[in-house]
Amino acid sequence: MANIVEINELSSPELAVYARLKDPPYRAGFEAANGVFIAESPKVIAIALDAGYEPVSVLTERRHIAGTAREILERCGDIPVYTAGRSVLASLTGYELTRGVLCAMKRRPSRSAEEVCRSARLAAVLENITDVTNLGAIFRSAAALGVDAVLLSPSCCDPLSRRSIRVSMGTVFLVPWARLGERPEDWPGRGMETLRSLGFATAALALRDDALPLDDPILRSHERLALLLGTEGDGLSAKTLARCDHTVKIPMSHNVDSLNVAAAGAVAFWELRRK
Secondary structure, X not given: OOEEEEOOOOOOHHHHHHOOOOOHHHHHHHHHHHOEEEEEOHHHHHXXXXXXXXXXXXXXXXHHOOOOOHHHHHHOOOOEXXXXXXXXXXXXXXXXXXXXXXXXXXXXXXXXXXXXXXXXXXXXXXXXXXXXXXXXXXXXXXXXXXXXXXXXXXXXXXXXXXXXXXHHOOXXXXXXXXXXXXXXXXXXXXXXXHHHHOOOEEEEEOOOOOOEEOOOHXXXXXXXXXXXXXXXXXXXXXXXXXXXXXXXXXXXXOOOOOOOHHHHHHHHHHHHOOO
Protein backbone atom coordinates (compact mmCIF):
# COMPACT_ATOMS: atom_id res chain seq x y z
CA MET A 1 0.00 0.00 0.00
CA ALA A 2 1.33 3.44 -0.96
CA ASN A 3 3.03 5.44 1.80
CA ILE A 4 1.72 8.96 1.07
CA VAL A 5 4.01 11.73 2.32
CA GLU A 6 2.91 15.37 2.09
CA ILE A 7 5.78 17.69 1.20
CA ASN A 8 6.31 20.33 3.86
CA GLU A 9 9.95 21.28 3.38
CA LEU A 10 11.61 21.28 -0.05
CA SER A 11 15.09 21.01 1.48
CA SER A 12 14.34 17.61 3.06
CA PRO A 13 17.20 15.22 2.17
CA GLU A 14 14.83 12.55 0.87
CA LEU A 15 13.62 14.97 -1.82
CA ALA A 16 17.11 15.64 -3.19
CA VAL A 17 16.62 12.91 -5.79
CA TYR A 18 13.99 15.11 -7.47
CA ALA A 19 15.79 18.46 -7.22
CA ARG A 20 17.19 20.46 -10.15
CA LEU A 21 15.97 18.05 -12.82
CA LYS A 22 16.76 20.56 -15.59
CA ASP A 23 20.40 20.97 -14.53
CA PRO A 24 22.21 18.23 -16.54
CA PRO A 25 25.70 18.55 -15.01
CA TYR A 26 24.31 18.46 -11.48
CA ARG A 27 21.97 15.57 -12.27
CA ALA A 28 24.71 13.53 -13.92
CA GLY A 29 26.89 13.77 -10.85
CA PHE A 30 24.07 13.21 -8.39
CA GLU A 31 22.59 10.19 -10.16
CA ALA A 32 25.96 8.52 -10.69
CA ALA A 33 26.92 9.04 -7.06
CA ASN A 34 23.59 7.73 -5.75
CA GLY A 35 22.93 4.97 -8.28
CA VAL A 36 19.51 6.25 -9.34
CA PHE A 37 17.67 7.59 -12.35
CA ILE A 38 14.31 9.30 -12.91
CA ALA A 39 11.53 7.77 -15.00
CA GLU A 40 8.76 10.14 -16.05
CA SER A 41 5.10 9.36 -16.87
CA PRO A 42 3.02 6.31 -15.91
CA LYS A 43 3.67 4.57 -19.25
CA VAL A 44 7.45 4.86 -19.01
CA ILE A 45 7.50 3.89 -15.34
CA ALA A 46 5.41 0.80 -16.16
CA ILE A 47 7.91 -0.26 -18.83
CA ALA A 48 10.76 0.12 -16.35
CA LEU A 49 8.90 -1.95 -13.77
CA ASP A 50 8.16 -4.61 -16.40
CA ALA A 51 11.89 -4.71 -17.15
CA GLY A 52 12.61 -5.37 -13.48
CA TYR A 53 13.93 -2.01 -12.31
CA GLU A 54 13.40 -1.34 -8.62
CA PRO A 55 11.50 1.82 -7.58
CA VAL A 56 12.79 3.95 -4.72
CA SER A 57 10.11 6.61 -4.40
CA VAL A 58 7.44 8.45 -6.39
CA LEU A 59 6.73 12.17 -6.79
CA THR A 60 3.29 13.21 -8.00
CA GLU A 61 0.53 15.78 -7.66
CA ARG A 62 -2.18 14.89 -5.16
CA ARG A 63 -4.81 14.63 -7.88
CA HIS A 64 -2.93 11.82 -9.64
CA ILE A 65 -2.75 9.48 -6.64
CA ALA A 66 -6.21 8.08 -7.30
CA GLY A 67 -6.01 8.82 -11.03
CA THR A 68 -3.20 8.35 -13.54
CA ALA A 69 -0.71 7.20 -10.88
CA ARG A 70 -2.99 4.63 -9.25
CA GLU A 71 -1.89 1.55 -11.18
CA ILE A 72 1.78 2.46 -10.80
CA LEU A 73 1.42 2.96 -7.06
CA GLU A 74 -0.31 -0.41 -6.72
CA ARG A 75 2.78 -2.03 -8.25
CA CYS A 76 5.33 -0.16 -6.14
CA GLY A 77 4.46 -1.48 -2.69
CA ASP A 78 5.06 0.72 0.35
CA ILE A 79 7.74 3.04 -1.04
CA PRO A 80 7.32 6.78 -0.20
CA VAL A 81 4.97 8.71 -2.47
CA TYR A 82 5.82 12.40 -2.10
CA THR A 83 3.00 14.72 -3.05
CA ALA A 84 2.01 18.38 -3.18
CA GLY A 85 0.37 20.86 -5.52
CA ARG A 86 1.79 21.67 -8.96
CA SER A 87 3.54 24.90 -7.95
CA VAL A 88 5.34 23.24 -5.04
CA LEU A 89 6.53 20.38 -7.25
CA ALA A 90 7.71 22.86 -9.89
CA SER A 91 9.76 24.67 -7.24
CA LEU A 92 11.41 21.36 -6.34
CA THR A 93 12.07 19.93 -9.82
CA GLY A 94 12.63 23.16 -11.74
CA TYR A 95 9.75 22.72 -14.19
CA GLU A 96 6.02 21.96 -14.24
CA LEU A 97 5.34 18.25 -14.55
CA THR A 98 3.50 17.55 -17.78
CA ARG A 99 3.10 13.80 -17.29
CA GLY A 100 2.15 14.04 -13.63
CA VAL A 101 4.32 11.29 -12.14
CA LEU A 102 8.05 10.85 -11.53
CA CYS A 103 9.67 7.73 -10.12
CA ALA A 104 13.20 7.46 -8.74
CA MET A 105 14.59 4.01 -9.56
CA LYS A 106 17.79 2.10 -8.83
CA ARG A 107 20.40 1.74 -11.55
CA ARG A 108 21.77 -1.68 -12.33
CA PRO A 109 25.43 -2.66 -12.57
CA SER A 110 26.96 -1.86 -15.95
CA ARG A 111 26.86 -4.63 -18.55
CA SER A 112 29.68 -5.56 -20.90
CA ALA A 113 29.58 -5.48 -24.68
CA GLU A 114 30.20 -9.21 -24.67
CA GLU A 115 27.12 -9.77 -22.53
CA VAL A 116 24.67 -7.60 -24.47
CA CYS A 117 25.91 -8.85 -27.85
CA ARG A 118 25.88 -12.54 -27.04
CA SER A 119 23.12 -13.28 -29.58
CA ALA A 120 23.08 -9.99 -31.49
CA ARG A 121 23.17 -9.94 -35.28
CA LEU A 122 22.64 -6.20 -35.78
CA ALA A 123 24.18 -3.70 -33.36
CA ALA A 124 24.12 0.09 -33.40
CA VAL A 125 27.39 1.69 -32.28
CA LEU A 126 27.15 5.34 -31.25
CA GLU A 127 30.21 7.60 -31.22
CA ASN A 128 30.15 10.65 -28.95
CA ILE A 129 26.40 11.31 -29.15
CA THR A 130 25.99 14.17 -26.68
CA ASP A 131 22.38 15.24 -27.20
CA VAL A 132 20.08 13.25 -24.91
CA THR A 133 17.10 13.87 -27.21
CA ASN A 134 18.94 12.29 -30.15
CA LEU A 135 20.07 9.42 -27.96
CA GLY A 136 16.53 8.70 -26.79
CA ALA A 137 15.21 8.87 -30.36
CA ILE A 138 17.90 6.44 -31.54
CA PHE A 139 16.93 3.96 -28.83
CA ARG A 140 13.27 4.23 -29.80
CA SER A 141 14.07 3.50 -33.44
CA ALA A 142 16.42 0.68 -32.47
CA ALA A 143 13.70 -0.98 -30.42
CA ALA A 144 11.04 -0.55 -33.09
CA LEU A 145 13.18 -1.67 -36.03
CA GLY A 146 14.87 -4.77 -34.70
CA VAL A 147 18.32 -3.65 -33.54
CA ASP A 148 19.61 -6.27 -31.12
CA ALA A 149 22.00 -4.14 -29.07
CA VAL A 150 23.24 -0.56 -28.72
CA LEU A 151 26.89 0.09 -27.91
CA LEU A 152 28.12 3.51 -26.85
CA SER A 153 31.56 5.09 -26.98
CA PRO A 154 32.75 6.28 -23.54
CA SER A 155 31.92 9.93 -24.35
CA CYS A 156 28.27 9.34 -25.24
CA CYS A 157 25.71 10.87 -22.90
CA ASP A 158 23.74 8.80 -20.41
CA PRO A 159 20.89 6.66 -21.81
CA LEU A 160 19.27 6.78 -18.35
CA SER A 161 19.11 10.56 -18.15
CA ARG A 162 15.53 11.70 -17.63
CA ARG A 163 15.15 13.33 -21.04
CA SER A 164 16.67 10.38 -22.90
CA ILE A 165 14.32 7.96 -21.15
CA ARG A 166 11.33 10.15 -21.89
CA VAL A 167 12.13 10.66 -25.60
CA SER A 168 12.78 6.94 -25.98
CA MET A 169 9.35 6.22 -24.46
CA GLY A 170 11.05 3.75 -22.14
CA THR A 171 12.75 1.70 -24.86
CA VAL A 172 16.12 2.24 -23.15
CA PHE A 173 14.83 -0.45 -20.79
CA LEU A 174 14.09 -2.84 -23.67
CA VAL A 175 17.19 -2.76 -25.90
CA PRO A 176 20.36 -4.18 -24.31
CA TRP A 177 23.15 -1.59 -24.19
CA ALA A 178 26.70 -1.21 -22.95
CA ARG A 179 29.69 1.10 -23.26
CA LEU A 180 32.73 0.23 -25.34
CA GLY A 181 35.24 1.25 -22.70
CA GLU A 182 35.23 3.43 -19.63
CA ARG A 183 37.64 6.21 -20.67
CA PRO A 184 37.62 8.42 -23.79
CA GLU A 185 40.98 6.98 -24.83
CA ASP A 186 39.42 3.50 -25.06
CA TRP A 187 37.70 4.60 -28.28
CA PRO A 188 38.11 3.88 -31.11
CA GLY A 189 41.11 1.59 -30.65
CA ARG A 190 40.07 -0.84 -27.93
CA GLY A 191 36.39 -0.44 -28.71
CA MET A 192 36.83 -1.43 -32.35
CA GLU A 193 38.99 -4.35 -31.29
CA THR A 194 36.12 -5.51 -29.07
CA LEU A 195 33.72 -5.39 -32.02
CA ARG A 196 36.06 -7.48 -34.13
CA SER A 197 36.62 -9.99 -31.35
CA LEU A 198 32.85 -10.44 -31.18
CA GLY A 199 32.72 -11.25 -34.89
CA PHE A 200 31.11 -8.02 -36.13
CA ALA A 201 31.74 -6.56 -39.53
CA THR A 202 31.65 -2.78 -39.19
CA ALA A 203 29.81 -0.32 -41.42
CA ALA A 204 30.25 3.42 -40.89
CA LEU A 205 27.39 5.70 -41.86
CA ALA A 206 29.18 8.65 -43.48
CA LEU A 207 28.91 11.03 -46.44
CA ARG A 208 31.80 9.96 -48.63
CA ASP A 209 31.97 9.67 -52.39
CA ASP A 210 33.25 6.11 -52.18
CA ALA A 211 30.55 4.97 -49.74
CA LEU A 212 28.31 2.03 -50.56
CA PRO A 213 24.58 2.63 -50.88
CA LEU A 214 22.70 1.43 -47.83
CA ASP A 215 20.97 -1.35 -49.79
CA ASP A 216 24.21 -2.89 -51.11
CA PRO A 217 23.92 -6.71 -50.77
CA ILE A 218 27.36 -6.99 -49.18
CA LEU A 219 25.97 -5.51 -45.96
CA ARG A 220 23.51 -8.38 -45.67
CA SER A 221 26.17 -10.97 -46.38
CA HIS A 222 27.66 -10.59 -42.90
CA GLU A 223 26.44 -12.82 -40.10
CA ARG A 224 26.94 -9.99 -37.60
CA LEU A 225 26.94 -6.32 -38.53
CA ALA A 226 27.70 -3.25 -36.42
CA LEU A 227 26.41 0.04 -37.83
CA LEU A 228 28.37 3.06 -36.60
CA LEU A 229 26.73 6.48 -36.17
CA GLY A 230 28.73 9.59 -35.36
CA THR A 231 28.30 12.65 -33.24
CA GLU A 232 25.93 15.46 -34.15
CA GLY A 233 27.47 17.80 -36.70
CA ASP A 234 30.92 16.28 -37.27
CA GLY A 235 29.90 12.66 -37.75
CA LEU A 236 32.35 9.82 -37.22
CA SER A 237 36.00 10.61 -36.58
CA ALA A 238 38.65 9.90 -39.21
CA LYS A 239 40.27 7.36 -36.87
CA THR A 240 37.02 5.45 -36.61
CA LEU A 241 36.33 5.56 -40.36
CA ALA A 242 39.79 4.18 -41.07
CA ARG A 243 39.07 1.13 -38.90
CA CYS A 244 35.69 0.21 -40.47
CA ASP A 245 35.15 -2.52 -43.04
CA HIS A 246 32.63 -0.49 -45.04
CA THR A 247 31.44 3.06 -45.37
CA VAL A 248 27.78 3.44 -46.32
CA LYS A 249 25.50 6.37 -47.05
CA ILE A 250 21.83 7.16 -47.48
CA PRO A 251 21.18 8.58 -50.98
CA MET A 252 19.81 12.14 -50.76
CA SER A 253 17.57 14.27 -52.98
CA HIS A 254 17.20 18.03 -53.48
CA ASN A 255 20.87 18.61 -52.56
CA VAL A 256 20.19 17.81 -48.92
CA ASP A 257 23.58 16.99 -47.48
CA SER A 258 22.60 14.88 -44.47
CA LEU A 259 19.96 13.81 -41.98
CA ASN A 260 19.86 14.31 -38.24
CA VAL A 261 21.70 11.39 -36.63
CA ALA A 262 18.52 9.99 -35.08
CA ALA A 263 16.67 10.14 -38.43
CA ALA A 264 19.63 8.60 -40.26
CA GLY A 265 19.73 5.80 -37.72
CA ALA A 266 16.05 5.03 -38.20
CA VAL A 267 16.46 4.80 -42.00
CA ALA A 268 19.50 2.55 -41.68
CA PHE A 269 17.90 0.32 -39.07
CA TRP A 270 14.88 -0.18 -41.33
CA GLU A 271 16.98 -1.08 -44.32
CA LEU A 272 19.28 -3.46 -42.43
CA ARG A 273 16.66 -5.13 -40.24
CA ARG A 274 16.20 -8.87 -40.44
CA LYS A 275 14.00 -9.92 -43.35
